[in-house]
Amino acid sequence: MTVDAATPAEPSTQSPHPATGSTGSRRAIRIRDYGILVALIAIVIALSVSTDTFLTRSNLINLLDQCTVVGLLAAGATVCILSGVFDLTSSATLAVSAIVGVEIMRLTNVPVGFGAAVAAGAVLGFVTGMIVVRSGINSFIATLATSIIYRGVAVVVTAGAIVYPLETQTENFGALTWPSVFGLTSATVMFVAVVVAIGLLISTTTFGRRVYAVGGNLEAARLSGIRVGSVHVAAYVISGVCSALAGLILASRAGSGQSTMATGAELTAIAAAVIGGTSILGGEGAIWRGVVGAFLLTLIGNGFNLLGWDTIYQQVLQGCLILFAVTTDRWLRRRSR
Amino acid sequence: MTTATKAPGISVRGVGKSYSGVSVLRDVDLGIAPGEVHGLVGENGAGKSTLLKILGGVVRADHGTLTFDGEQVTFARPRDAIAQGVSLISQEGALVPALTVLENVFLGRWTQTAGVRRAAHDRKRFDELIELTGFQVDPRSRVDLLPTGVQQQVEILRSLARGARVLAMDEPTAVLSEHEKDNLIALIRRLADGGTTILLVSHFLDEVLGVADRITVLRDGALVATEDAATQTPRSLVRQMVGREIDMLYSTPDPVPDDAPTVLSARGLRRGPVQGVDLDVRAGEILGLGGLVGSGRSETLRLLFGADHATAGTVQVDGATLTRLSPRRAMAAGIAFVPESRKEQGLVMARSVSENVALSSLPRRRTGPVVRRTAERTAVDTVSRLVDIRAAAKDAPIETLSGGNQQKALFAKWLLCSPRILLVDEPTRGVDIAAKSHIHHLITELARDGMAVVCVSSEIDELLALSHRVLVLRHGRPVGEFPRGTAKEVVIAAAFGDEGEPT
Numbered sequence: 065m066t067v068d069a070a071t072p073a074e075p076s077t078q079s080p081h082p083a084t085g086s087t088g089s090r091r092a093i094r095i096r097d098y099g100i101l102v103a104l105i106a107i108v109i110a111l112s113v114s115t116d117t118f119l120t121r122s123n124l125i126n127l128l129d130q131c132t133v134v135g136l137l138a139a140g141a142t143v144c145i146l147s148g149v150f151d152l153t154s155s156a157t158l159a160v161s162a163i164v165g166v167e168i169m170r171l172t173n174v175p176v177g178f179g180a181a182v183a184a185g186a187v188l189g190f191v192t193g194m195i196v197v198r199s200g201i202n203s204f205i206a207t208l209a210t211s212i213i214y215r216g217v218a219v220v221v222t223a224g225a226i227v228y229p230l231e232t233q234t235e236n237f238g239a240l241t242w243p244s245v246f247g248l249t250s251a252t253v254m255f256v257a258v259v260v261a262i263g264l265l266i267s268t269t270t271f272g273r274r275v276y277a278v279g280g281n282l283e284a285a286r287l288s289g290i291r292v293g294s295v296h297v298a299a300y301v302i303s304g305v306c307s308a309l310a311g312l313i314l315a316s317r318a319g320s321g322q323s324t325m326a327t328g329a330e331l332t333a334i335a336a337a338v339i340g341g342t343s344i345l346g347g348e349g350a351i352w353r354g355v356v357g358a359f360l361l362t363l364i365g366n367g368f369n370l371l372g373w374d375t376i377y378q379q380v381l382q383g384c385l386i387l388f389a390v391t392t393d394r395w396l397r398r399r400s401r
Numbered sequence: 402m403t404t405a406t407k408a409p410g411i412s413v414r415g416v417g418k419s420y421s422g423v424s425v426l427r428d429v430d431l432g433i434a435p436g437e438v439h440g441l442v443g444e445n446g447a448g449k450s451t452l453l454k455i456l457g458g459v460v461r462a463d464h465g466t467l468t469f470d471g472e473q474v475t476f477a478r479p480r481d482a483i484a485q486g487v488s489l490i491s492q493e494g495a496l497v498p499a500l501t502v503l504e505n506v507f508l509g510r511w512t513q514t515a516g517v518r519r520a521a522h523d524r525k526r527f528d529e530l531i532e533l534t535g536f537q538v539d540p541r542s543r544v545d546l547l548p549t550g551v552q553q554q555v556e557i558l559r560s561l562a563r564g565a566r567v568l569a570m571d572e573p574t575a576v577l578s579e580h581e582k583d584n585l586i587a588l589i590r591r592l593a594d595g596g597t598t599i600l601l602v603s604h605f606l607d608e609v610l611g612v613a614d615r616i617t618v619l620r621d622g623a624l625v626a627t628e629d630a631a632t633q634t635p636r637s638l639v640r641q642m643v644g645r646e647i648d649m650l651y652s653t654p655d656p657v658p659d660d661a662p663t664v665l666s667a668r669g670l671r672r673g674p675v676q677g678v679d680l681d682v683r684a685g686e687i688l689g690l691g692g693l694v695g696s697g698r699s700e701t702l703r704l705l706f707g708a709d710h711a712t713a714g715t716v717q718v719d720g721a722t723l724t725r726l727s728p729r730r731a732m733a734a735g736i737a738f739v740p741e742s743r744k745e746q747g748l749v750m751a752r753s754v755s756e757n758v759a760l761s762s763l764p765r766r767r768t769g770p771v772v773r774r775t776a777e778r779t780a781v782d783t784v785s786r787l788v789d790i791r792a793a794a795k796d797a798p799i800e801t802l803s804g805g806n807q808q809k810a811l812f813a814k815w816l817l818c819s820p821r822i823l824l825v826d827e828p829t830r831g832v833d834i835a836a837k838s839h840i841h842h843l844i845t846e847l848a849r850d851g852m853a854v855v856c857v858s859s860e861i862d863e864l865l866a867l868s869h870r871v872l873v874l875r876h877g878r879p880v881g882e883f884p885r886g887t888a889k890e891v892v893i894a895a896a897f898g899d900e901g902e903p904t
Binding site for chain 1: 751
């Protein structure tokens with residue numbers, strides 16, 4: 065740079081606004097940023113006080129384990145939403161990956177089968193991404209269609225039947241349900257590791273910056289030299305891998321895979337992302353938000369059980385929660401403008 | 402017809418507004434007489450637009466009162482203001498893109514019988530409005546296919562159709578060509594003579610001085626003075642706006658050294674409105690691209706940067722042809738591009754100032770895949786000082802900055818890429834006077850240090866002052882090249898060609 069001489073105007077001592085009240089604005093930002101955590105803590109406290117069973121070791125272990133599937137899907141969905149696209153294929157990808165994993169396992173062994181499932185998830189994510197980017201169709205529609213295709217593939221591959229690993233593999237196939245460090249299930253440990261990795265990827269790398277830029281303003285990102293198509297494809301690949309891991313957890317628990325696994329979970333994942341405070345318009349949010357959203361949804365289910373409430377009301381409450389989260393977000397946003 | 406009722410006398414008393422603790426408007430008192438053209442001037446962030454939005458019911462004042470003809474009114478939403486005959490014509494525009502001109506003009510107020518629209522009736526009212534305004538607009542055109550200037554006319558037509566007695570216009574001429582500006586100014590005068598009150602926010606002081614009866618100056622959210630336009634000069638206004646004397650002269654570029662090599666050339670560029678453009682720019686040279694709106698100026702810049710793919714023609718940097726040109730390849734060849742619209746093409750509004758400034762040079766500061774934050778902060782701080790970005794905090798969303806500071810951030814972003822060729826489209830649109838003079842200075846400094854600059858501007862004064870040469874396009878073809886010091890009239894005549902002289 066050779067532009068050191070270009071300081072013609074006066075020194076920049078004048079701030080554009082008087083400093084008064086900046087603490088007020090900062091406080092508003094805090095509430096907006098961490099309101100979801102406040103809500104989460106409030107529910108945790110409420111459940112701790114009103115039940116004896118909530119704050120028990122076994123319940124917490126169980127709770128975290130329950131959270132893993134939706135949590136992984138929510139992390140994948142958040143990456144996609146941040147970059148400005150939707151992934152409605154995630155639950156179908158989950159089923160196909162799990163089935164592929166089991167089928168390969170039957171031919172080889174358990175670790176290779178697990179690896180094959182993850183690879184299948186990545187490949188399916190790549191295909192989804194290419195379809196969205198190359199077709200130029202709105203991602204919501206493109207992935208809706210693709211998800212139907214993937215479900216269809218799952219039915220074709222299994223002929224509608226349940227697929228099991230070989231008898232000798234059954235025990236090891238359940239590895240993800242085994243207890244591990246601190247008594248947490250292996251699935252929980254894997255979930256935490258993956259989510260931390262994706263969180264770091266999004267918050268500290270140049271790739272993460274590109275994701276936010278592409279989601280926030282596609283044209284500005286493109287004119288800044290970012291290959292927006294590649295960013296979107298990468299987001300789908302990440303989502304695909306998350307789906308495959310979630311599929312392995314489900315299959316490991318059940319000891320089998322089938323074409324109808326986790327039907328509708330893609331919408332729960334998007335809901336979790338939004339509850340956490342990630343903007344549906346893209347470019348604003350964070351991975352931890354998706355995870356917190358997933359945790360909140362799981363917590364509600366857990367609370368219903370512990371309090372002995374009729375679970376038929378659970379969905380009503382979850383729906384209300386989604387509306388409440390998005391309305392609050394919108395309200396805080398408008399106030400801060 | 403539309404202005405059957407008389408415009409009200411408006412009185413604003415002690416109006417204040419703050420956004421999350423930061424006050425943008427403080428105890429403003431203002432009286433607006435019926436049928437007057439009232440200019441509102443001030444730097445960006447002075448509170449002009451906020452005041453206008455309060456009068457238009459878009460924003461609610463925190464305190465203070467509005468009275469219309471002595472009666473206090475409360476504007477909780479735009480329709481309350483519309484009911485009082487106030488119509489806001491904002492910078493962004495508020496048309497429904499996929500509808501026709503006619504449908505937009507009578508939006509939501511179509512003549513209908515049992516739910517069925519009677520377009521013929523609307524059409525008749527439309528023709529009356531056309532007669533009043535002298536606009537030439539085809540009522541059947543879809544508005545998203547119209548040039549910006551015409552879209553603005555559609556908004557004015559709609560305001561009149563709603564029986565507006567007070568027209569509040571925010572930077573109405575910013576997007577217009579010289580000819581369209583003259584038409585608009587004439588119309589403002591005509592409407593005011595017919596009894597409509599006009600509130601005009603504009604950065605173009607000559608314009609405001611030429612058309613306004615009285616002018617109010619705002620600075621940092623507070624009222625400085627309201628005085629008769631006749632007693633003011635551009636210089637006195639600037640002094641009131643800035644609070645001190647400021648040198649309004651444009652920066653003058655240094656002569657290009659005789660041995661400066663040609664850095665950027667284009668031959669036979671074509672696509673859409675661009676119908677074969679040749680140009681050459683030497684190191685240290687500022688080439689101005691002029692012409693009417695729609696003459697292919699901006700489109701030419703986009704082709705040079707690879708933002709759009711040319712259907713024919715070549716772009717050369719240092720004599721080497723750039724094949725399969727894309728923004729990435731252009732950047733690799735040392736080209737930077739400051740686009741026309743900050744909001745649409747330039748910035749990621751929800752992200753922070755530093756993230757935006759760092760965006761195009763991310764790969765320069767990384768360890769493996771990880772961004773080196775300290776290096777980034779240093780780089781952003783250095784370049785921000787250089788272009789004088791005034792931001793309370795670098796981690797605040799860039800949308801909280803004024804237009805001038807956002808524009809400087811765009812320059813900063815590209816300077817971090819150390820380009821050798823700078824393409825700038827409307828470098829000072831919607832930017833206050835201090836920032837404008839700063840940006841001009843920055844561009845001439847960059848050229849002095851050897852950068853080749855291609856600059857597009859709708860302001861012919863700016864173009865003539867800033868450039869070494871001005872290339873005028875008409876219908877996507879170069880029609881003339883003029884050196885510095887050419888009379889403005891000559892350049893305008895070239896831009897219009899045979900289709901008539903500007904008036």
